[in-house]
Amino acid sequence: MNDCIFCKIIAGEIPSTKVFENEDMAIIKDLNPQAKIHLLILPKKHYANIGELAANDADLLKRCFSAFAGLTDELGLQNGYRLITNKGDDGCQSVNHIHIHILGGEKLAEKMG
Ligand code: 5GP
Ligand code: ZN
Numbered sequence: 168m169n170d171c172i173f174c175k176i177i178a179g180e181i182p183s184t185k186v187f188e189n190e191d192m193a194i195i196k197d198l199n200p201q202a203k204i205h206l207l208i209l210p211k212k213h214y215a216n217i218g219e220l221a222a223n224d225a226d227l228l229k230r231c232f233s234a235f236a237g238l239t240d241e242l243g244l245q246n247g248y249r250l251i252t253n254k255g256d257d258g259c260q261s262v263n264h265i266h267i268h269i270l271g272g273e274k275l276a277e278k279m280g
Contacts, residue, residue: 173264177211187238192231194238197268204243204272208235214265216254231267244271249279 175181177193186206187194197205210231214220220228239248248271253260 171213171262171264173209173262173266174213177209186242187234189234191227192234194235194242194269202249202270202273202275204248204270206242206269208267208269210265215263216260216265217252217267218254220265235269242269244269247271249275251279 172181176183176195183193183198184196185193186196190211192211193209194206195209197207199205208231210220210224210227212224212227214223217228239245248269251268251270252258252266253268
């Protein structure tokens with residue numbers, strides 16, 4: 168886990184813009200935004216991807232989504248949003264710590280892939 172950049176961001180060892188934090192997760196601004204609003208939900212416990220998290224800690228996943236659902240207005244997502252999580256090579260996952268992209272703040276492309 169020591170060289171995981173998202174673990175370091177969660178620990179505050181690498182700077183980031185955190186827009187929300189609780190005991191389960193942090194929400195940060197993506198370094199390379201692909202929409203007007205592009206945030207990342209980072210569950211604090213290290214799991215490599217959505218499959219590992221869902222299989223081992225479904226309650227944590229549920230708590231993250233529940234907390235996010237209560238934050239959408241203050242995050243500027245009143246008009247809607249898109250959640251994406253990439254897994255593995257076909258999904259083009261580049262950071263092996265589960266993270267859920269939040270995209271919004273504008274009308275997104277209809278085509279997702
Ligand atoms: P993936 O390709 O794994 O689904 O997404 C990784 C995301 O993490 C990318 O959108 C990338 O811009 C973002 N990212 C990578 N390194 C950093 C970083 O050090 N800080 C922040 N805030 N975002 C990062
Ligand atoms: Zn990690």
